[in-house]
Amino acid sequence: MTTSPSAGTTASSQVFEALKQDLIRGRFAAGEKLAISALKTHYGVGLSPLREALNRLAAYGLLEQENQRGFRVPAMRLEELDDIAGLRTQLECMALTQAFQNGDSEWESQLLAASHRLRRSDEQPDRIEEWEQAHLRFHRALLGACGSPWLLRFIGQLHDQFDRYRRMAPPNPGIRATLDGQHGALVELAMARDIQAARALLDTHIRLSHEVARGCCSPSP
Amino acid sequence: MTTSPSAGTTASSQVFEALKQDLIRGRFAAGEKLAISALKTHYGVGLSPLREALNRLAAYGLLEQENQRGFRVPAMRLEELDDIAGLRTQLECMALTQAFQNGDSEWESQLLAASHRLRRSDEQPDRIEEWEQAHLRFHRALLGACGSPWLLRFIGQLHDQFDRYRRMAPPNPGIRATLDGQHGALVELAMARDIQAARALLDTHIRLSHEVARGCCSPSP
DNA sequence: ATTTCCCTAAAAATCGATTTTTTCATCAAT
């Protein structure tokens, strides 16, 4: 019996994940209309699971569904990037405060582990996707102890939206180094439970990513 | 040529809306597993549009999708109600502040209109659904000028989640009167741009609904 | 030259049937 890498999962969920990643990674042009039959062959699934995945992505906000004319990749608007970044800052600072209050030693351990993995994957500049995954997990670990599943849900959704913009920017080793230094500093502030300093640093951290992404986003229509 | 009440809209969207309302109104038991073929006949649609609607509702958070065993109505958990109410308070207070800063005279007009409709529909105690709609629109009008589409999206989602719990409580004219008084007071504070008092009142307003809903929610498992 | 209408090709949405997976009752073995 051979175990495929996706055993036990529906075709619909697999396409959802694959399509979600491709949308966040910018594999489709902003504003592009999706050709469903092309997607069918590209992802190797039938019409039903594909359409179910598209519907879920539209509800999630990574696609737009127009009345009777299919699905479209949302346009990139500077105005929206500012909205996403601003709200992300507020919600993450909120979660950070609660995580600092609720976090136990298990949270500290997970955070240290995630931080270590992030630092290690940073040493492999060619393996971008591994770094991206480690980065996402680090931010999840940082806020994971906040105690509010709905807050974490919204933060995750905003993070995905933000990444769609951030990934448009070309890699920049200098900025990357600064951001990674902030990751390490955040861990230290978490251990010390220094809420004030940590909030300020997280704000700065998101603001810097925001500025970078902003440089690669054409003005709103 | 006859124009049906839902002309120009896909079957999938219609089932989505109908199912969404039925879920919020508590027409399904909490924790219940949905029998897809029964839904098919009940809503008078085929399998494909129904499944697309179910997928969208799962992504929205009004249904849970288990790996290969269909869709289930989420359980009602006191812990989750507290999470929803707490986060709703924070996000709505945030939006309220921004709406008070950005709101122009058009916003004031819309708010007055929504407030008037709400007061009028309150005089018809038998037409609950009309009041519910007016109530939802009032709260949307109050925060609509905040300037952040993503914040409004999350607030709307939390409002739907909250209503699923709130609607479990039997009608209570006394509390209803108190809540409606608060609606009127919120309008006055909006006109006066009294942010501090309005935030405090909105907090109280949500807290009262929360307490009512809390009384009808069994303890978490 | 512009507008309007019709017609056709393409795409989206939906349906009915098939395949796959789960559920659960039954029965044998320890």
Add this chain to the structure above:
DNA sequence: ATTGATGAAAAAATCGATTTTTAGGGAAAT
């Protein structure tokens, strides 16, 4: 008595084909 295998029935997921709607070109009328 409990555990574990077995198989039929039910439910979920998927496929292929059909129906409906849109998009766009070209002819007729103003």
